[in-house]
Amino acid sequence: MKNEPGQKPRAIFATRFGAIAAIVGSSVGLGNIWRFPYEAGIHGGGAFLICYLVCVALLGIPVMCAEFAMGRGTRRNIFGAYKKLRPTGKWQLSGYIGILASFLIISFYSVVAGWTVEFCIQSAMGSIDFTGAEANHEQFLTLITGWRSVIWTVVFLIINFVVVSGGVTKGIERMANVMMPLLFLLLIAFCVNAFFMPGFNEGIAFLFKPDFSKLTPSVILGALGQAFFSLSLGLGCMMTYSSYFKEDTRLASTAATSALLDTSVAILAGIIIFPAVFSFGLSPQAGPALVFEVLPYVFSQLPGGMMWATLFFLLLFLASITSTVSMSEISISYFCDEKKLTRRKATLLSASVAFAGGLLCALSFGPLSEATLFGMTAFDLFDYTASNILLPVGGFICAIFVGWKVDRKFLANQMTNHGRHSFPLLGALRFCLRFIAPTAILLIFLNSLGLL
Ligand code: TRP
Numbered sequence: 369m370k371n372e373p374g375q376k377p378r379a380i381f382a383t384r385f386g387a388i389a390a391i392v393g394s395s396v397g398l399g400n401i402w403r404f405p406y407e408a409g410i411h412g413g414g415a416f417l418i419c420y421l422v423c424v425a426l427l428g429i430p431v432m433c434a435e436f437a438m439g440r441g442t443r444r445n446i447f448g449a450y451k452k453l454r455p456t457g458k459w460q461l462s463g464y465i466g467i468l469a470s471f472l473i474i475s476f477y478s479v480v481a482g483w484t485v486e487f488c489i490q491s492a493m494g495s496i497d498f499t500g501a502e503a504n505h506e507q508f509l510t511l512i513t514g515w516r517s518v519i520w521t522v523v524f525l526i527i528n529f530v531v532v533s534g535g536v537t538k539g540i541e542r543m544a545n546v547m548m549p550l551l552f553l554l555l556i557a558f559c560v561n562a563f564f565m566p567g568f569n570e571g572i573a574f575l576f577k578p579d580f581s582k583l584t585p586s587v588i589l590g591a592l593g594q595a596f597f598s599l600s601l602g603l604g605c606m607m608t609y610s611s612y613f614k615e616d617t618r619l620a621s622t623a624a625t626s627a628l629l630d631t632s633v634a635i636l637a638g639i640i641i642f643p644a645v646f647s648f649g650l651s652p653q654a655g656p657a658l659v660f661e662v663l664p665y666v667f668s669q670l671p672g673g674m675m676w677a678t679l680f681f682l683l684l685f686l687a688s689i690t691s692t693v694s695m696s697e698i699s700i701s702y703f704c705d706e707k708k709l710t711r712r713k714a715t716l717l718s719a720s721v722a723f724a725g726g727l728l729c730a731l732s733f734g735p736l737s738e739a740t741l742f743g744m745t746a747f748d749l750f751d752y753t754a755s756n757i758l759l760p761v762g763g764f765i766c767a768i769f770v771g772w773k774v775d776r777k778f779l780a781n782q783m784t785n786h787g788r789h790s791f792p793l794l795g796a797l798r799f800c801l802r803f804i805a806p807t808a809i810l811l812i813f814l815n816s817l818g819l820l
Contacts, residue, residue, distance in 0.1 A: 378443055379535060381612050386545060388622055390609060390694075393544030395630040396551070397691030398480050399598040401684055402659045404634040405641040407594050409652035412582030413574040413642070417635075419583070419591035424627055427592070427808060428599045430800040431763045432606055432623040434770035437782035439610030440619065445701035446604025449611070453774055462765040463702065466603035469758035470698040472750040473603075475725025477695070478528070479747065481688035482520030482730065483660060486511055488681035494674050496664055501650060504661045512733040521730040522723065524685075528692045529719040532700065533712065544690050551683045552629075555636040558680070561670060562639055567646030574645075574652060575638045589816035592809065593755040598630055602759030602766070605694050608701050619783055620791060640666060696722070725750070756816075764809045771801030
């Protein structure tokens, strides 16, 4: 690979397992365990789940393949990938959407990741409160409105950028290899535990039994946003990571495996949360607080609850790091490739922007709670703008670009590794990218804006 002056050769994930672990590491995170249950809770459970699954299969996997093809085929960041494939035209501007969205997401994400640090430490010290709905709620409120949350946001961001500065393959790949399987096992153990809860049937019915009367445009948009968020799509994250893939990595099977694992983790999280919600007579519509108020109950049911709680929040914290690392990589690889900054400078620059955004979001539960725009605090606004607007728009542009603007042979070469194996679904993938994905995203979008 050609070296840019003053830069190291582009890193490559060492093994196939490592590449999948890094992709799964990026996609599995707070999006699955914190965001999915609360979105499902707000949007009526089963109906949301069905929309979500359809979005993952019909829009998520094809767009992921498109991002992979662009990333591995060009070995560039999002901006550079568009530029290399279409030097003329304005396509590369969508790189800015990706970079902006990555900063918005990292800002609110670090705040929630900071909560996991606090809960982990509190559990380890045995001071987490298990005593009842009121106490859990109070405990959560005290945390998010206080200074500790701001401090943990900053600490989380520092850890994130230290890991990032270690580089892609060493830091990220190694961490993801060990942690992802461990998190999966722990979730399965908690699921078994959920089976014994009094609210098991009710919780499972809420999650799996669709009530189609609840299907509104905002539910469908929420499911689309959640699918893109959870699969880390729409802002060039997967594009950037796939630029570190080996030539013989199979793109379609990597996309399908990652989507399957990511979706399983979200469903496992739902199976853990909702039986507990109904067992303790809580409301599934608690929003971002849901997981943090419900999980202490789950742990209190287990022998050695504090130990489980500590381990769980530790893994959730690590899963968040592997996700924020992938978000940070978007802007860092942009600054390195396009602006020719050294990795160190690029990391510092990205970190500064992320710190500013993170502080704004952390303070939006305390001193800045009155500072709202469109009725939303910085935290909600960042989440809404990035997840429900920028990610679908980014995915839409990527689908159109690969479907219509890029040579068919380019996609074919990437999906078959230059003819080394067959990929019978090429036609279907292209059809999806040309017609289904853009139309569906557009319809959902216009519909939710009330324009349809
Ligand atoms: N997918 C991650 C999660 O579920 C979050 C994430 C990482 C992300 N990289 C992203 C979301 C890029 C959108 C785009 O927690």
